[in-house]
Amino acid sequence: MLQESAIGRAELPRPNVSVADAQAIFRDHYGLVGDIVELGSQQDRNFRIRAGGKRHVLKICHAEYRRIELEAQNAAMKHLAGLASMPLVPRAIAAGSGETILSIDINGQPCHARLLDYLDGEPLTRRKFLPEITVAALGQVCGRVAKGLDSFDHGGLDRQIQWDLRQARPVATALLSALPDERAAARIAAALDEAERHIAPLRAGLRVQAIHHDITDDNVVATPDADGNPIPRGVIDFGDLTRGWLVADLAVCCSALLHHAADPFVALPAIRAFHAEHPLNEAELKALWSLVVQRACVLVASGENQLALEPDNAYAAGNIAHERAIFEVATSLPISVMQAAVLEAVGKADDRPLPAMEPLLPDVAPKSFRPVRLDALSPLFEGGNWSDEGIEVRLLREAAAETGAAISRYGEYRLSRTRHHSATAPETFALCIEAQVPAGSRVVAPFAGIVSMEDGGMRIDGEHVCLLIDGMERTHGEERTGAGETIGRVAASGRLRVQFCREKGLTPPPFVMPHQAGAWSVVCPSPSGLFGGDFDAPEPAGEALLEIRQAHFARPQKNYYQRPPQIERGYREQMYGMDGRSYLDMVNNVAILGHGHEKLAAAVGRQWSLLNTNSRFHYAGVAEFSRRLADLAPDGLDTVFLVNSGSEANDLALRLAWAHSGARNIISLLEAYHGWTVASDAVSTSIADNPQALTTRPAWVHAVTAPNTYRGPHRGPDSAAGYIADVEAALARIEASGERLGGFIAESVYGNAGGIPLPRGYLQEVYRLVRERGGVTIADEVQVGYGRLGHYFWGFEEQGVVPDIITIAKGMGNGHPLGAVITSRAIADSLEKEGYFFSSAGGSPVSCTVGMAVLDAMRDEKLQENARIVGDHLRRRLEALGERFPIVGAVHGMGLYLGLEFVRDRDTLEPATQETAAICNRLLDLGVIMQPTGDHLNVLKIKPPLCLSPQSADFFADMLERVLEEGW
Structure with a gap:
């Protein structure tokens, strides 16, 4: 009889109640007048009112639902509200008559009505993608409610509802007649039978208690945590409260997650969290996924049935796509596999040994x-x-x-x-x-x-x-x-x-x-x-290696991502995890040629087999490489120092400026990064790299306003005058102190801020002002130079200037530690007043071979041209995203040094810092390596290997579009 009554209720349409009817109930029974909105429901009518600064929900159901059932719901909410560590739950509000349940006639229909608190927050069902922390929090809420209801009892719990998973098979089977597609009905019936085959031997071990039975993405309200992740804080809609299998509560919760991803493993964090709050026994864990499958069958069958009854039910029509998706995902893997996954998720290993067997190939030793x-x-x-x-x-x-x-x-x-x-x-x-x-x-x-x-x-x-x-x-x-x-x-x-x-x-x-x-x-x-042997591959040691790294690798040396993949191989713009996953590398400006470059590897291997020593010895490589670098620079810059890194290059450039000018004071820009040595760090002002950067500068550093044409005090490409005035003010302060200027250092394109171009004419005027005072101009091309901009080989070419010193590194060695300073003979000779300069590995035979092989490959493979063509294409794709998604504030840069800046408001330019971090994590899940940059860490630093193909550029843009559409 239980399933017959439940099926009968399943065939009820919603009560015929209009907004005007609800308005009268609000006014006449509760004394509330205000704005009313109807909320969705499959078989009830729900209306929200805003009155007196508060919001309430009116719930109306058919009188076929017994009054004692509604009393049980009210009592359960009150019970949970009195327990510690429970999520928020609504409160039943008495009408003027003092009753919390009204039995009234509406348009000739006997109905029950209740008024409840409205819980603020966002339902999760509107989000396509749910981060793992949200999924786990949903499971935790479900576990806490189940634990709280374990001590609750009421006569209204023994009821007949279509959602009781103890009756899933007969209920769903009876409802399948509404499906117009006989093949779909047959699939659902087969899934019901397969799930029942797994459940049958476990039924005796499934505990029964009071359960909410509907803690889903639609029946919780979430608010953001400190990182912006939606976290469920409250539970609504106790309409399916019943006495049932404890594990059914979790099965319902898990099934609701399946339309958010095409992978049933999405539910595992929720299962772990539920089990931690309210542990399940072995029978319940083994039965769980079979119940998820049966819940999916009931959902589809019920949804199709409801639409057949009420074709105009927008709520049922809107949910049917989700319900079909839930069924497809729930049945996409065998139940036995998901059963093993559930057990593994809660730390219960299945280590059944295989019996002894005969060798398969007895004649092969x-x-x-x-x-x-x-x-x-x-x-x-x-x-x-x-x-x-x-x-x-x-x-x-x-x-x-x-x-x-x-x-x-x-x-x-x-x-x-x-x-x-x-x-x-x-x-x-x-x-x-x-x-x-x-x-x-x-x-x-x-x-x-x-x-x-x-x-x-x-x-x-x-x-x-x-x-x-x-x-x-x-x-x-x-x-x-x-x-x-x-x-x-x-x-x-x-x-x-x-x-x-x-x-x-x-x-x-x-x-x-x-x-x-x-x-x-x-x-x-x-x-x-x-x-006849052990032919099993060892498990990759990624997590163990990360623990060793964290134990012995100094903490200031950070790693990307909280749970990074272990990457041991790369090829061109792809990197490969030890699990065989391919990741598109969109940040590795060090590997300018791409990973695993065969000609470079062969050249380096050959040179290592011949000789590697320091540059004080006489060999061809240091002469040839120095000449080739000098040939790349403008006329007059014909002298080269070879070092190990960009930090050393900038440090040396500052020493050259001091030696040549005879003065110490250096003007640098805010929001800039130049390296980690004492001198290069001193002129670095990026608070993203050093939170203390603005308060720990030595007296000889004079940081001026960043010429940020997007979010600075003066905006647009013709805003140079305002920023130049700040440089003039700094120069005046130096002169007023009786001291002289040593030089000026700046990236030619504002790389660390996301590839933002400097305002037109900025460097021309600043260089003139600096040189008038005997200072030396330094162009930091470590990130933005060496062909990466596509349209220019050097960043300073865009500004139409020639610096006194060029610093380079990163790409020139394709990952090998190699940097250089290019300057004039006169400036270089100034350093001899302070003694000799020497770098052990800078200019070594191997380093020179690397540098020349990189230049050869860039020429032969036309990588600067590729940076221009593919970079321009990618920029157009990113600009198109800006037309669709308000979070996209601007696209900076050119070639294959691009920055996509995210903002919460395009007028105030409030940085979307949390969102940017989450977007990068989501991109990793989708196979793209991306990281934020800028003082606010709200800019995607897009600087991949210059061999990036158009297909890879499109994949990146497609995945970014997907994240912006689905969420993060």
Whole structure:
């Protein structure tokens, strides 16, 4: 009878109540008059009123819902409100009659009405993407409410509702008749049956208590935390309160998360958080995902049924797409896999051993197998060949040709399975072993079982596990086989693929995504033992290595991301995690040629095999490289110092300015970064790099207003006069003190602020003022120069000036520690008054070889031209985003030094600092490496390798567009 009544209620339309009807109830029964808005609901009518500075919600339901059920809801809210550590819950408000539940007739319909507090906050259902911290917080809220209701009891809990997951199968089956698509109905019915098969043996262990049964993204209200993440603080709508399975409360919560991502693993943080608050027993943990599937079935069936009853129900129509998505995601992985994932998430490992078995290939000696590495560190991979068609087969055959047999590794994250420009992680984790052995080798059954053919391969179903084999010719004609019995021979290709599966009837994929590896490994354990050895790949040590780094690597040396991927390989503009994930590198201006450059690597290797020493020895490289650098500079700048880094280059440039001018005072710009040495740090004023920068400058540093044409006091490309006046004021103060000027240092394009161009004519006038006073002008081109701007080789060319000193580093070594100072002979000779200059590795044979190889590649591969063409294309894509999304304040820079500035308000230019950090984290999830820059850390610093392809530029823009659309 329970399911019959529940189904009957499921077929009720919402009460016929208009806004005018609600207005009369508000006024006549509660004395409230104000603005009224109808809120969505599937079977009730909900209206919100704003009156007297407060907001309340009027809930109206059919009288078929017994009064005692509503009393139970009111009592449950009051009970939770009196407990510690509970989320906010509404309060029932009495009418003028003193009743909290009104039984009234509305347009000839017997109804119940209640007035509740309105809880402020944002429902999560409107957000497409939910960060992990939000998902975990939702699970925590659900766990706390479940824990609080454990001590609650009321006569109204024993009720008949369609959502009771104890009755999910009969309720959903009865509702399926409303589905017009018979194939869809059949899929749902099959999913119900499969879930019930898993639940049936667990039912006795599922605890029953009072449960909210509807803590979903739509029934919580969230407010932002300190980082801007929406965190659920309150729970609304106790309309589904009932006595039911405790684990059903979590199943409902998990199902609601599934339309926010195409991956069922999105629910795992919520499961961990719930379990930490209100621990589930083993039966409940094992039943959880089956109940999620059944909840999804009920949602779709009920939604379709409601639309059939009320085609104009906007709430039901708006939710049906979510409900269909929930079903698709809930059923996208086998229940056994999700069951393993749930257990793993709460720290309950499934370590069932496999029984002893016969060797699969008794005529192939285990020692003859040569393991073939296909992971990110494989020495067999070079020059991007891991992306070649058929590379795995070729490498196995080549290895087998040497030793007679070759074998791949189970549990290996294969780089050969990576995908570029993919928003989702590729299926790189091997659940199988592939072997290359002599054709015709005998294959025997490792255990007794039933033999069948499946998709061209063989399957043996045993008592404890199934074995799937591809690549053999069957000779066994019987359905049953005994352990050690010959079942076939290896086919002419000599290639076998072997895989275990614990789930009967399941055909698992041979490769899965890295984050699913743990769960799939439980269902598909290693078949390594069948080959007589240990052919399992070791688990990457990313987390352990991070702990070692944090223990011994000095803390001021920060790393990107809170949970960084372990990256050990790169090629061109791609970087690869140890799990085989490809990341588009959009920040690595150091690797100007791109990663893994073959010609550069060959040149360096050759030079290392010949000689590496210091520049006091006489060898060709230092002469040739110095000449080539001087040839790149404007006339008159013909003398080169070679150093190890940009910091050293700027430090040396300041020493040259002091020596040549005979004065100490240096003018630098605010918001600038020039390095970490004592002198280069002294002229660095970026508070993002050093929060104390503005209060710890030595007296010889005179920082002037940053000529920031976007957010500075003077804006636009023709704003130079205002900023020049500030320089003149600084010069006047130096002169008034009786001292002289040593020089002026600035990036030619405001790189650290996000690639902001200086106002027109700024450097021309500032250089003139500085030189009039005997000062030296220094152009810091460490970030913005060397062809990166595309339209210019040097940044100062845009301003139409020639500095006295150019400093460079970063890209000139493609990651090798290499920097340089280019200046005039007269300025360089000034340093001899203070003694000799020497850099141990600066100008070494290897460093010079690196520098010349980089210049060769830039010329041969036309990288400056590529920076101009691809950079201009990318800038247009980013500007188009600015037309759609208000958070985009401006696009700065040119070529492949671009900055995308995010603001909360385009008028006030309030920096969107928290949002920018979250956007960068979200981009990492989508396969893009990006970091913020600027004093407010609200600018994306877009400075990828100059080999960036148009396809990669579009992928970055597409992923950024997705984040701005879906949220972060």
